[in-house]
Amino acid sequence: MDSYIVVITIIGLAALSMAWVPAMIEKSFLSYPIIYLLIGVIIYSLPLELPFPDPLWHEDYAVHLTELSVIVSLMATGLKIRRRFSWKNWKIPLQLVSVTMLLSIGILAFLGWWWLGLAPAAAVLLGAVMAPTDPVLAEQVQVGPPDDAEEDDVRFSLTAEAGFNDGSAFPFVWLAIAMAVGASTGEGWFTEWVLWDLVYKVIMGVAIGYGLGRGLAYIIFYLPKGTAFPETRDGFVALSATLVTYGLTEMAHGYGFVAVFVAALTMSSYEEGHEYHTEMHDFVTQIERILMVILLMLFGGSLVTGLLDHLTWSGALLGLAFLFIIRPLTAYIAIYKDHCSTREKVAISFFGIRGIGSFFYLAFAFNEANFDDADGLWSIVGFIVMVSIVLHGVTASRVMDYLDMSRRRERRNKRRLASGSTGKSYRDEQV
Template structure:
């Protein structure tokens, strides 16, 4: 039997199912992510010579596939946020990508170093990879497609956090790489890390994203009104812009993740053309779903092929502690003093979903330098991602419905 055609059939059937599954599974409070991980696990238990899903042996493929999925998602994330960007309007997301993320990274580094016995570089890499909230698998707790509705605090904050911290986690991934390459003496890498990896790359990422967003929005919305420049209503402009902006930003060594997100955000805020924004968002969403299907099946396959073989009870305890203790507490600390209801604070703090962004950062770090204990790092990360997919996938819908009921009750009171 032709393996090439079998792969076509699997991807085609899974992608076709995505046309109905998200809507159908809403009534069962069950995320499609769980289903495709199970599908991948079962497929790789069959006697079929499917492509190798081992993230260590196929690290470059993992990097590129997860990278593409994240940048496409970040463009759609920026386009669907309705709240105008400002320090005041975005104060809660800024708290989450600073205090919450730093606490999560610090806690994971300490647990990785002291509890798991990892080297400092490996603990840093694990902390950087596990800290950011995933923009890809968190659709159930994020804002919906572009509209003129005012988002609630929880959905807006989780969406904006996911858009921002996939870039903000990058400096700490580079920090882990620096420690792995140059040792633990800060004099070897601290100065360069501060001005280059932390400051320069972020500024360039935001700057290129904003400028390209303004330019693209001008070409799409304003120029056709002022001249004979043709209008476009094609959704693929979003993907084209994603690849263009990401490539340009990475060429000048900025953070492409941040650039893509700010491009989408700038386009959305340039002109309130909700119909075309919806077209752009929907196209990125469709591409994202196809890639997500492949990644989730491969992730399930990696579980079947022994991704968790190196997992110890200490590693499992660290993963459970991150999702059930560290992230919720770190979120509540960051939200202290904000004028948000306790229910919304709890939702924002609890739903720090880990997923494909974490897969990218981990595989990217392992591509840049040699880290001790790569099997154990992947085992702990894989367990955290699996637990997050299952736990958050089951609880997201009922939790958001409960929050909506509480908010409506409070409005009516």
Template sequence: MNTFVIELLVVGLAAFGMAWMPAVTKKTGISYSIIYVAAGFLLYKAFDIFPTPDPLRKENYAVHLTELMVIISLMGTGLKIDRAFSFRQWKSPFLLVSITMLLCIAATSFLAYHFLHFDIPTSVLLGAVLAPTDPVLASDVQVGPPHETERNEVRFALTAEAGMNDGTAFPFTWLSIVVFGMVYKGEGSLFDWLWMDFFYRIVAGVGCGFLVGRAIAWLVFYLPKKKAFIEVRDGFVALSVTLIVYGLTELVHGYGFIAVFVAAITLRNYELHDKYHTRLHSFTDQIERAMLGIILLLFGGSLATGILEALTWPLALFGIGFLFVVRPVLGLVSLLPLKLSFKEKSAISFFGIRGIGSFFYLAFALSKADFRFGDELWSTVSFVVLVSILVHGTTAAFGMKAVESEYEENGKTDDLS
């Protein structure tokens, strides 16, 4: 039997099915992520014809597949945010990315070292991997397409946070790699990490993203209107920009994730009310959903082929504690300065969805250094993502409906001023 042809068939069916999944989620209130993970699990259990998708045995494969998925999602996330960028208007995501994420990294690392008895490099890595929320799997709690009329602070905060922290968590992944080198190889230094992996790479990412975003906006919006230049209105421009800005930024050793999101925000803010943004977002959204269907099937297959074999009761308890205690509590603490209701703050804190970004960071780090407890790391992260998919995927619709009903009753807007 030609397994390659069968694999193509499955990939085609997965992508094709995604055309109906948003409508299914809206009608049932259950995230399509659950459906696809279950389908992948059943496929790999029923048929012994697929290559194992276990990232432990295919780390480079996992890095590049999740990397592409995340950058496409980051572009789409940036393009659909209608709110003009300013530090005041974006106060909630900045608090989440700075205070919440840093506290989550510290708390997770502490628990991993003292409760799970991991070594210091592995503990730091687990904190960095689990800290960022996911822009890929969080569509149920994010804002809708550009120019959508219904807005609220909860959806905006979760959307902007997911876009921002997938890049800002990268320095701490590098920190775990540097600490590993210091502990086990006697090489590397915290000063080098602070200068190169923290300051330089972040600045390079922001700078490249802003410059490329402005350049593309000038070509797409300014020239056609002012200089009778050829007008471009193709949706695939968004994918092109994603690859260009990511590639250029990585060439100068900046953080490409940060650059892609900054470029998307810069492009979106250049002509905030131009309808072309809807077409750009629509194209990235379609590509993202098609790829996501494939990755979710592979994740389900990983569950069927033993990625949770190293999971122990302490690891499972740790994962549950992270999702339902660490993130919600620290999220509430960081949001104290905001003039939001307790229901709104609770929703933002609870729906810190984990997903594809965590897989990328873990696969990336394990490809750079021979961390101890590799099996345990994959099992723990996979368990956290699985629980997040199941719990958040079944409660997102209800939770967002409860928050939005409060907005309707009180006539709130999404302006914190």
């Protein structure tokens, strides 16, 4: 049987099932990323002659497929954030993408070098690829679509963090690449890394993203009002905007991840109540889910075809320490003085979901430079992502439901106290 026909049939069936699976398991302890990860494990355990999924041998396809998935997810993430940008509104996510991310990179890099015996460049790369949270797999702990009025601090903070830190981690991936190249050539690299990779590329990403976001918002929302310019309500405009923004920014040697998220945020800040934001968000979310299904099944297949072959007990313990100790602790340190409740701070700290973005960064770095510990890094990263998908997948819905119930209970208590102070009973107020 032609393997190509088998592949497109499996992808079609998996994508079709996404129309019902999320709703079917909504009340269960499972998340649909776990379901499709298991499907990948099962189908690659069968004699179907499917394409070999292990990214160790196909780093080019791993780069481009994960790259596409992440930029589409970044557009969807930016379009659904409704909170205006300011230090007061964005304090928690900005602390997470600065303090938490830098601490995570530093601690993982040190432990990778000191405990695992990795070369310095490989140790820094491990920290850099694991530092960003994932916008693709974190739907259960993110804010809803643009027409959803509910936006609590936990969901907003995790959504904004996932949008920002995918681009914020890129300079440190380039730091690892520069260290690896410098170690082999003996040439200096620090000044160029600071000026080019840390400063120029970030500035270009923000500038191009903001400029294109404003331009697209003007064309979509304002230009048709005062001129004969045709109005559009096609959701695919969001996907087109994603590809154009990413492509132009990369051509200008900026960070395309940063640009896509900034462009989405900028577009969503115009005509905030307009239903077209929901139309664009829903379209790119559907594309995101199809890509996610493919990647999760490939990841599941890689788990049974060699991805974890180079995992050591030390690497596994480091991965568990990162998920259970390093991420929660560094996040809580960053936000412990903020206004939200302790249980909300614990939830924000715990749900540092890792996923597709880490695979992109790792494959990208291996295409740019030679790292002696490449196989071991793939195994450690694969293990961390696997555990994260299962761990956060089985806990997310229950924790978020608990937080929602706690907030509703607190609001009811406040209304009772307020009604009592005005001489009304709570029952009278409800009537």
